[in-house]
Amino acid sequence: MVEVRLRNLVRDRANNSCEYCQKRQEESPLITLQIEHIIPRKHGGEDHLDNLALACADCNLRKSSDLAGIDPLTSQLTPLFHPRTDLWQDHFSWKEYESLA
Numbered sequence: 001m002v003e004v005r006l007r008n009l010v011r012d013r014a015n016n017s018c019e020y021c022q023k024r025q026e027e028s029p030l031i032t033l034q035i036e037h038i039i040p041r042k043h044g045g046e047d048h049l050d051n052l053a054l055a056c057a058d059c060n061l062r063k064s065s066d067l068a069g070i071d072p073l074t075s076q077l078t079p080l081f082h083p084r085t086d087l088w089q090d091h092f093s094w095k096e097y098e099s100l101a
């Protein structure tokens with residue numbers, strides 16, 4: 001369990017938004033955004049601020065303990081987005097937004 005002080009720092013740094021899909025906590029008030037280990041503990045990741053990210057449940061479950069995936073365009077093993085070292089706009093973009101409300 002990540003200590004409360006670190007959890008609050010991660011949440012504040014992320015502006016209370018998922019660092020992968022940018023969903024804001026206010027968009028899912030019943031499901032709290034989660035503190036996620038960028039390098040999972042099973043791969044030696046630690047509870048350091050630089051290894052923690054804020055993630056929605058969907059992104060956290062999809063990423064799970066993966067560190068890389070096969071790029072469908074190149075078929076090459078490719079590291080997953082790293083919120084501390086990669087730029088979001090280099091990996092993701094918004095094509096459209098549909099409100100489910």
Ligand SMILES: [Zn+2]
Nearest residue numbers: 018021056059
């Ligand atoms: Zn997300």
